[in-house]
Amino acid sequence: MTTPGLRQRSAHTDEEQGRVRAVAASARGACKVYGAGETAVAALDDVTLDLPAGRFTAIMGPSGSGKSTLMHCLAGLDTLTSGQVLIGGTDLASLSDKERTILRRDRLGFVFQAFNLLPTLTAEENITLPVDLAGHAPEHEWFGTVVDTLNLRDRLRHRPSELSGGQQQRVAVARALITRPDVVFADEPTGALDRKAGVELLRFLRSVVDDLGQTVVMVTHDPGAAAYADRVVFLVDGGIVEELTEPTRERVLEIMGRLGD
Numbered sequence: 001m002t003t004p005g006l007r008q009r010s011a012h013t014d015e016e017q018g019r020v021r022a023v024a025a026s027a028r029g030a031c032k033v034y035g036a037g038e039t040a041v042a043a044l045d046d047v048t049l050d051l052p053a054g055r056f057t058a059i060m061g062p063s064g065s066g067k068s069t070l071m072h073c074l075a076g077l078d079t080l081t082s083g084q085v086l087i088g089g090t091d092l093a094s095l096s097d098k099e100r101t102i103l104r105r106d107r108l109g110f111v112f113q114a115f116n117l118l119p120t121l122t123a124e125e126n127i128t129l130p131v132d133l134a135g136h137a138p139e140h141e142w143f144g145t146v147v148d149t150l151n152l153r154d155r156l157r158h159r160p161s162e163l164s165g166g167q168q169q170r171v172a173v174a175r176a177l178i179t180r181p182d183v184v185f186a187d188e189p190t191g192a193l194d195r196k197a198g199v200e201l202l203r204f205l206r207s208v209v210d211d212l213g214q215t216v217v218m219v220t221h222d223p224g225a226a227a228y229a230d231r232v233v234f235l236v237d238g239g240i241v242e243e244l245t246e247p248t249r250e251r252v253l254e255i256m257g258r259l260g261d
């Protein structure tokens, strides 16, 4: 996989201008323990992390290092044992279950390895589902921008079974973006795609960040995929052990080798 030029453009611009970015989401002293007593597992061990707005962050680490747990806790899909998660300044622990569900629906987007599209709905209906469920009308201009950025304009009337895997995942990304979320969480988004479709999807995710100013966080095992991010955070045994800005596949591979994956 080649390193895209677009990523370097945004990273350099930031550096040159010394710009301080807003934080879209953060974890503060985040700990998560599963089980109790002798069988207790510390899946997250004092993680403090800021996710800057308008950036693409990848989370990597060996199997069992806590990547999914971190993403699930950041996204309010799971709760911490101690510490804090803030989404745009809102402490998730201060919300009731219902408020947290609404925050997830209105302010976060999700893309999973399996596309999770509804088979009976068209691509357009799948994309607008989150706003339809919230009882809002889709913003036409934003819908058009998202559809054009993801090159889905001529696929809107197709059902998922009439789309390639890559196109289905682009519909899933468009659906994640339709509410203009604070953060899009992507869990192995290229895991079910062949190499070519995977590269294409990563380029689209890059342009979602560069052209639409969205914030993307991606868990991946693939060093080539991580190289599309602005920054890679490496977890081992539930803690952040290393960070890399302007990653290349080679640098990511080298660090992962050192971390024992």
Ligand SMILES: Nc1ncnc2c1ncn2[C@@H]1O[C@H](COP(=O)(O)OP(=O)(O)OP(=O)(O)O)[C@@H](O)[C@H]1O
Binding pocket: 034, 035, 041, 042, 043, 061, 062, 063, 064, 065, 066, 067, 068, 069, 070
């Ligand atoms: N629901 C659970 N109950 C008990 N232990 C859990 C649970 N979920 C995760 N764990 C444990 O927490 C640790 C971190 O798991 P997690 O799934 O976050 O790692 P990961 O880095 O995403 O792994 P992988 O790359 O294999 O998906 C592991 O030791 C795992 O066994």
